[in-house]
Amino acid sequence: MVATVALALLGVTAVLVVHRLVRGPHALDRIVAVEILVTTVVAGAAVAVAVWDYTSAVLVLLVLALLGFIGSVTAARLAEEREDMR
C-alpha cells in the first residue's frame, strides 16, 4: 500500500519532469530536468529497497547518483561554451 502510493507519486513526478525536459526552453532547463529525473529514479529504487528488501540495488544507486552529478556538470559546462545550444 505504502509502496504503491509512494511509487505512484514518484511516477507523476517523473511525468512532470519529462514535460519540462521536452519543453525546454533553454538547455540549462533540460540539464536540471535530467538531474531531477535521475534523482527521481534513485528515490523510486530506494522505495523498492525499503519495501521489498531489494538490497542488491543499493550499490547501483550509489553509482547512479554520482554519475548523474558528473553528467549534469559536464553538460552544463558544454552549455556555457556553446551559448547557441538552446
Added chain:
Amino acid sequence: MNGLVQTALEAATAVLLLCGAVFCLLGGVGLVRFPDTVTRLQAAAKAQNLGLLLILIGAALRVPLPYAGLLLLIAVFQLITVPVLGQIVGRIAYRTGAVERHTLTVDELAERLAPPDAPDAGESGGGRGRGT
C-alpha cells in the same frame, strides 16, 4: 518488546517514504510551474532533494546495517553534489543570459562583473566572479 520496535520502525519508514514522495512531487510541480531557469533550479535543488533524503533515511531504517550505511553515503553525496550543481547552473544561466535581469530585486553579481572604471562599481568588484 522486539516486535514493538519492529512495528515502530516500519511505521516510521512508511511515514518517511510517503513524505519523501510528496516532496519529490512538489519539486516536480515547481519544475513545471516556475517561470525561469533559476527559480526552477530552486525547486530542483531543495524540494526534490529533501524528498530524496527522507526516502533514503526511511529505507535505511529497514535494511541491514551495511546497506543502511551505503544509503546514508548516497545521502551525503547528494548533499555535497547538489549545491555544486546549483552553483554551476545558476552562474552559467546568469552569464548566458537565461536570467532576465530586470526581474531581479537584488543583483549583487552585476556590481562585481561591472568594469572597475564604471561609475557605480566599487574597488572590491573587479576581477572577482570572472573566473571559470
